[in-house]
Amino acid sequence: MRYHINEGQFDVPDDGRVDRSMNVLAMPDGSGTTLIVSRDALRTQENLAQFVARQMSDLTRQVSQLKELSRGDVAIGSPLHNLRGIELATQFKQNGQALYQRQAVFQQRAGSPDVLVLTASSPVPFDAEALALWQRTLASFQPRAA
Template identity: 70%
Template sequence: MRYHIQEGHFDLPDDGRIDRSMNVLAMPDGSGVTFIVSRDALRAQETLAAFVERQMNDLKRQVSQLQETSRNPIGVGPAMRSLAAIEIATRFKQNGQALHQRQAVFQLPDGRAVLILTASSPEPFGESELALWQRTLASFQPRG
């Protein structure tokens, strides 16, 4: 399905996901990968890398046993070149449940707005989940 948000749209699997508010797209039974779209803004003179560092420090205070397993610069959009982004992979416990996440944090063309796409799962990401993640990132089109 083509999922539209104010900033653009993503191609996501059309396999029964429902919008549970605040741009949370999850399977009806809570299984599989949940997609979360959130928005924020850079502070004055803040770089995207500094924003990510600040957000990760906040997350460390909020969740138990946070482990950041990778942080890499990536591209988002057609041919993964349209927008510069930072991808973060983490795992942690929330309410006693293990969670595995992939996040892509990218600055929108307006220069200040930040969009964060998160894929979250109680299970580690396998090949099919990583392929879905890559397809979703490649499908992003900023609203023009």
């Protein structure tokens, strides 16, 4: 299988491997909102809502003081692509540090087990500027042509 990354592409065995890679886009000084792209896969017979519930359960064991602030449906990219997902807003402590996150979780293609998770993470609550960045990021998504 041809595996694509921002810097190029290469061949990997097509033997059932699941892409669990992560891209982290942070400011050099660690300030501001960090954008994270991670990949996962639905389990057999699992839907997106069940995937999110499982991930939240796992997160509860990994961090302290997890609070889910909101959860709802979200559109990703242009209406032409018709990508729908689940958006979450959470806050928690990790290693004593407060973190605030917005996440959009969606299947990359209808019927595919491949899940993409877009995350905006900040050590401070999201202000209007950070929320605008988040909305622009979601609206600008374009799936790679197959």
